[in-house]
Amino acid sequence: LLKEVILPLLAFAELLFWETRVELPNRLVHSVQMALPLVDDLDRHGNIVLPYSPDRGESISAVKARTILPSGAVVEAGAESYIDALAAKVGDRERRTLSIALPGLRPGAVVAYEWTETRSEISRVELQHDLPVRRRVVQFPPSLQPFYFNCAEGRQSFPPRPARDAAYLLLVPQPTQSADSFWRTYAAELAADFAKELSPVPPLPGATLDELAEFCRREIKNVLYYVTAADRQTNPNPTPADTLRSRRGTPHEINLLFAAMARAAGYTVLYTRVASPQFRRELLDPGQFGSEVIAVRLPEGLRFFNPGVPFLAPGLLDEDEEGQPALVAAPEGPLFVTLPRSDPARSYVERRAELDLLPDGGVAGEITLRFHGLQAVSLLRRLESQSPAERLAALAQEYPNGVLSALQIEESNPATVRFRLRLPAYAERTQTRLFYSPTFFPAHPAARDTVTMSHPPGFVPESEGSHHGLIPLRRVAR
C-alpha cells in the first residue's frame, strides 16, 4: 500500500536572485531567476504580472522571459506569451498590466525574466517578493544615499513579503549639508511658524496644565470627530482666540489654543512633531514626521500634551505617539526626544459577566465591559465610525451564534459597553452532565475579569474540592 512516502519538503518556490540596477534619472532594470520545484508552484507563480500606471509616468519595457527546464533545455517566451492589457480605468487614471504566461513550465524548472521599469520617482525600491528571495542585489549610482527600512543594512536574503512593514530601500540624493544644520534650520522654521500662530488669549486663572488640556479637549468641538458634513465645512480659526470664541476647531487649532492658554498661564510652550519609530536623523526629510504635540517646559523637564485628540484621558498621549521619536522646536535648537509611555496599569479593560447557565448548556445574562485609558481610546475610535447596527454587529462577531440585546454604550474615558447576551451551547452537554469553563472571556493581556455563573436547577457540582479545567455539573433527580 504505502508506495509513495511524502517527506517534509526540501525544495520550495523561491527567487534565486533578484537584481535591480538603478539608472538615473528614472529607470529600474530588474533581472530575476525563480525556481519552481512543485506542480503547485506552477499554478501559483507560473504567470508573471507586472502592473504599471501610465498616467503616473510609469512604463514597462525590454521584457524578456524564458523557462529553463530541469534537462537544461531553454524555452523562450514568444510574442504570444506577452500580454499588455488595461486592468482598470477610472476617468483619466488607468492601471495596466504586462503579463507573461511562461512557456513549457514543468516542476523543477527555473524561470528567468527581466524588465525595465520607468517611473517618475524611483527613490523607493522594494526588497521583498511574494516568494522568499535568496539573493537580492540593488545597484545604484554613488550620487545616491541608501537607507534600509525594516531590515538590516546590506541584507541580501529575505523571507516572503509580510502583509505590513515589508523591507525596502530608500535612495535619496547625497546630502549637501550636515544633518545638524538641516534639522536646526527646520526646527527654526517650525518655531517661527508656531510663534506666528500663537497669538495671546486671556488666561484661565488657577487652572493646572491638565485642566487646560481637558478644557480644550472637552469644551472646543473637534471638527474632525463626531460631526456632520456641515460641521466639517466650518471656517478656519485664524487665531487661538477665534478658536476659543467659536468653541470649535481642528485638532491643530485646539492644540494651538492649549499652547496659547498655557503660555498665558506663564509656561514656556514648544511646538513638537512626532515621527514613526523608523525615523532616521541622517535622512534629511521632514516627511518623516506625522502628528504634532505641544511640549511644556517644566523644572523637571518637558511634558507633552495633545488635546487635539478627543478620546484621551488626562495625561495620556495617543497610542501611536507614546514612545515615538519626536522633534521639539526649541529656541536653542532642535531637541530630539522620545515621547514618554504611560503606565500600562492605566490602560485596561474590566470585564464583568453575570450569567445563568441553562439546562441545555446555553448561558444568558448581562455583560459589562469598562475600558480605561488607551483601551478606551481604541474603542471610541472604532465606535466613532460605526452606526448603531454596525456596533451591534461588531460585538456579535465576538460571540458567534449569540443573541445580543439591550446594548448601552457610554462614550467617555473610561468607556462602558453593557449588553444582554444569550449564547447557546456554552457548556458541553452529555446525557447526565454539563461541563463549562469558568473563564468566560477570551484571554486578553490587559483585562481584569469577574465572572459569576449560576448553575441551572437540577444540576449539582460533580465533586467538592479544588477544580481545574472545566467544571462538571451532574444532573440529579428532582
Add this chain to the structure above:
Amino acid sequence: MTLAVLLLATAAQVLLREENVTVAPSGEQTVTLRRVIEVLTVEGAAEAKAELPYDGSADRILTCRATLRSPDGETRSFTLNDFTDRALLRSELHSTLRYRSLNVAALAEPGSVFTFEATLQHKSLFNQLEYEFQGHLPVKLSRFTLVKPAGLSLQAHLFDVPASVRSSESTWTLENLPANPRVTPRLAITLSPDASSATWPAVANWLAAQADSADGLTPTVQAQAEQLTAGSSDPIGALARFVQQLRYVAITRDLASGAGFAPQPAERVLALGYGDCKDKANLLRMLLRAIGVNSHLVAINSTDEKRVRAEWPSPRGFNHAILAVETAKGVVFFDPSNPFVPFGEIPLNLENRFALPMTAGAALLTTPVGVHSLTRSIHLELTAVGDLTGRLLETAIGQPAAENRALLAGADHRARLSAWLRTPDLRRVETANQPHSLFVEYHRPDALRPAGAELLLFNPLLPTDPAHLTETVTVNLSACLAVEELPEPVQTANFSAVWFVRAGKLVVERQYRPGSSLPPAVESLPIVLRRVPCAKPQSTRSEPVLTTTSTVSPA
C-alpha cells in the same frame, strides 16, 4: 428583536430591474438596462452599486450613468467617467471581457435610492438572448422587453419563474420576487427565420466547426504521443496524465467571433506548455488519435447544473470542455483540466449533467454518475495524561480521492494536515494510488481536557467534509482511565454515529451517505473518562494495530 433577525432583515430592495433589447436585422443588439435600488438599512448601503459587463473587443457602451437620491431629496449624479472600467477575470490570465462598475456605498444611507441606466451595442454570436429576473435582492418589478426585426420568429422559454409571470408577445414581467431565490428565474429566447432550426444537433454542428478548426495531427504531436506511450501498459492513462499536468492558462480573445469555443491547435499548445480547457482537451484528442484511439470534445457547464436546459438548444450555457474517449470498455468522460481526477473517473462537478459532444449532428446527453466514497480507520493509543498516538488510514474513491490528491499536492499539505489533526507532530505521512490511500501517524500531548478532580473529556473524532463516509475509530485506553459516559447514538436518515466499548477498547463508528441533510457535527460530542487507580502508570505504550474496515457501497 434579536440580532439574528436584524441581520436577516432585507437590507435593500430592487424597485425596478429592466432590460430592453432591440435586435437589428444585422443581428446587432442595442441593450438598455435600468436598475432602481432602495437602500433600507445601514448594511444595505453596500447594494448601492452597479456593474455593467461587456466585451471590450466587440461591444460599445453608448450611455452609462447613475444617480443617488438621499432621503432628504438631494440627488447626486454620476457619469461614465465616474465608473471604474476593469478586466473581468475569473480564472483567465487575460480576457477581453470587461465591466464598468460604480460603488457609492459610502454615500448611501437608509432611505437612499440608487438608479443606474446604461445602453450598449452588443454584437451577439448567436441570435439568442437571456435575461435573469433577479439577483440576490428582492425585486418589486422585473421586466424584459424585446424588439425584433421582421422575418424572425421568436421562441421564448421561462425557467424557474413563479406562476405569476405576465407576458405579451414582446414583454415579460415579474413582480414581488423574494430575496435569495434557490434558482434564478430566467428567460431564454431564440430568434430564427425558421422555428425548427434551433435544435441540439444544429448547435453541435456549430460547435463541431469550432473544434474542427484545430483538428489536425502533426508529426510533432505524433512523436510526442509515441514518446509518452513507449513501453506503457496504459497508453491512454499515460497521455491523460501528461495533458493533466500541463498548466491551465486561459487567454480569452475574439469572443464575438466564436473564439471562446475554438481550441488552439495541438502543436501550439504542446509548444507553449499551457492552455485552457478546450486547448487541453483538444491536445489529448490529437495525442489519442496518434495511438489510434477516437475521442470527442464535449461542451459542458462546470459550475451551474441548471444552466443548460434541454428545452433551449444553445451553446451559451456551456463554460467548459472535456473529452469523451472511446475505449474498449465504452465511452469514458475525462476532464484534462482537473489535475486530481484520473482517467476513468469523472469530477463531482461534471457528473449527471447535460453535455453536448462537439461533433456534427450530436445530441444532448447526460454525463454518468461517479462513485465517491471515503473509508477511514483510526487507531488511537491514549495515556492517562492525555498523550495520544494516532494512526489514520483513509481509502478514497472519486471526489474524496481528488480532494486528498489536491491536499497532498500543495506545498502546505503538512500544515493543513496538522490543522485537521490538531497537532504539529506528524510522524509519518504516506500515500498510495489506485485506490487513493492516505496514512498518517501523529501524536498529540493534550488530547484530554480535565473537568474537576477525576473526570476528563475526550473527543476522538475529526471534523470531516460531507462525503460518503464509513469510519471506525478504535481507542486503546490507558489502564488508569475508565469510560464514565458515552454520547448517545445519533441516527438520521442518512447518518449514524455510535459509541461503545468492545473487548476493552473504546470504539466509535460513523457513517454518512449524502442526502438532503448535512452530517451532524458529532465530533464535538465529548466522551467522559474517569481516572481510576492502576497498578502501573501509563509509561509503557503498546504498538497500535491498524483496524481494518469494510469498503463502502456506491451511492
